[in-house]
Amino acid sequence: MRTEERIEKWIERYEENGYLNGSILIAANGNILLNKGFGMANWEHAVPNKPTTKFRIGSLTKAFTAMGIFQLHEEGRLNVDDCVGKYLPDFPNGDKMTIYHCLTSTTGIPNYTSFPDFWSKTMRLPMTLNQLIDSFKHLELNFEPGSKFEYSSSGYALLTAILEKVSAMSFAAYIQSKICLPLGMNNTGCDNGVDIIPDLASGYAFWEKPIHAAYADLSFPLGAYGIYSTTEDLFLWDQALKSTQLLSEELMGKMFTPNFSSYASGWVVSDILGRKCMHHFGDISGFCSNFFRFVDEEVTIIFLSNMNFTPVTHLMREMAKVIFDEEVTLPLPIQPIDFTDTELIVGKYMTEDDESKILKITSKNGEIYLTVAKTYGILYKFKLLPVSHDASKTTFLTEMVNEQLSFYYSSSGEVESVEYKDFHDNRYIAYKD
Missing domain, CATH: 2.40.128.50 (Lipocalin)
Structure with a gap:
């Protein structure tokens, strides 16, 4: 059975059961094998998801921030081994941690999204980038910078501030002009929660039926998790990462090399199904996503969902098994019977x-x-x-x-x-x- 047929069969069963929500793109050797939307972009108005639907991509944003920082390094406007204090002079311990530590989540700064009141309160309130940085700058470090890995959006808030200072542009304007426009990614940008974005999906949770996800103010996610995009635009991004269109091969290599653990700069590099994969998960207020890049096999899987419980990572692993012709178990078909007990x-x-x-x-x-x-x-x-x-x-x-x-x-x-x-x-x- 051809790869496309195997994918179609897998998709068909999951779709019949109503188990897919969002948009999925699968490509091999630069050719798109599947590009389809599932479920609803907006339940209130019965608008279905399409390949052109825009989703908030959460922490997939970090890879864009990393690219921006490495571009500024290539232009000689900063060095990734510079201390944070060179650009943010009043940041405590700024002389101990480098830009590279921020890129690779090895600063030791506590992750602000893990603070006890973040989910219940802070994420719903507007904040400037400086106010966000002030919320964690005086906290004790969890470890000596550069000594180990601990995933943290706090370092990416600092990178956003450094990128804005060095480039003299807002984060949104930088990403637009230096990454999106050159690649023709016309459906990607930074979501500020105020501007109306055509074709942007709404984010949902579930309680007996789809419900609105908890509100998140979008004034401060920025370079940590503030971008929206489409599967088609992210495929353009994927293709550009195989070239020197945005960055030299040498710096691209450094960006994709893990520092501690398997975390590189905005990407995780690890084995999935025994194959080298560059990947990253993202979630934000009703949206979840993942991006698999099997570099040696030239296989890309992108899944953006606007139903926050969707197990995107697991489903993508199953899709990868289908592509690589490994054994996969399909769900039972939903054919309800009577049950009265x-x-x-x-x-x-x-x-x-x-x-x-x-x-x-x-x-x-x-x-x-x-x-x-x-x-x-x-x-x-x-x-x-x-x-x-x-x-x-x-x-x-x-x-x-x-x-x-x-x-x-x-x-x-x-x-x-x-x-x-x-x-x-x-x-x-x-x-x-």
Whole structure:
């Protein structure tokens, strides 16, 4: 079976089940094999996602910021080994940390998005870049700069300030004129949350149905996670990264070389399915995304989603298996059957290996729901659809995302245990509390 046919078959099953939300582009050897939108860009107005839909790309932004800094290095306007203090003289410990430490998340500065009140409060409030930097500049370093890796958006806030100071341009204007325009990336830019951006998707969470994601003020993400783009524009970006159009080969090599761990400058370089892959995950207020670049095989997978629980990384690994003709398991088709013993299975279930993984099964208006925590411990509530039933077991699939619950019965007809398979293919055994 040809690669395109294998991809089509995989996509078809996931799409039939309603398990894909966003836009996906797959390319091999410079040729696009799949370029398609799934689900809704805007549920309120029933606008579907398309290949031209714009998404907030979260931390995929960091690669653009890194490119800007390396371009300024190539022009001799800064050096990546310069101390931060040379450009931000009042920054504490600025003489200890370099621009390169910021690029590779090795500064030791605590990550401001991990502060206790960030998700509940700070991310919703407007801030200038200077105010953002002030929020972490006096904190104690987590480690000596350059001694180890710890992922941090704080370093990328500093890089944004340095880029703006050295270039005498705003971050948005720099990215536009020095990266997007030369590459013809006309659907990419920095989202300030004020300007109306045509074809920009809305970001969603889920509780029985799509709901609005928590609001995030966009005055300060900037070079850490503030860019929007399309899969098609990011493919132009991918192709440019194989050339010297934006940067010399030597500096491109340095930019793609990990410092500590597997983190390079705005890219992670690691093995996926036994192949070298440059990749990065991004998420911001209802959006999540990932970008895989299998450089030796010349395979690129880009998945931008506006449904925040979408397991983009797992799904992309599955897509990569399909492309490389490795074994992949398709989800069961959703073909609901009648099931009336709802009271039998309703209750709270605790998993045996992970006490924090609690499954809450409830019923409402004749429907059955699963409430479970996902990324960052956020709770989601999905409808359960019964697909098979006999005296020993009932199996349900979840709506919207590929999860499966099998309730096993004792000889007396009570629920003995539940096998829960989550959307990362992790399996848990749970018992009624």
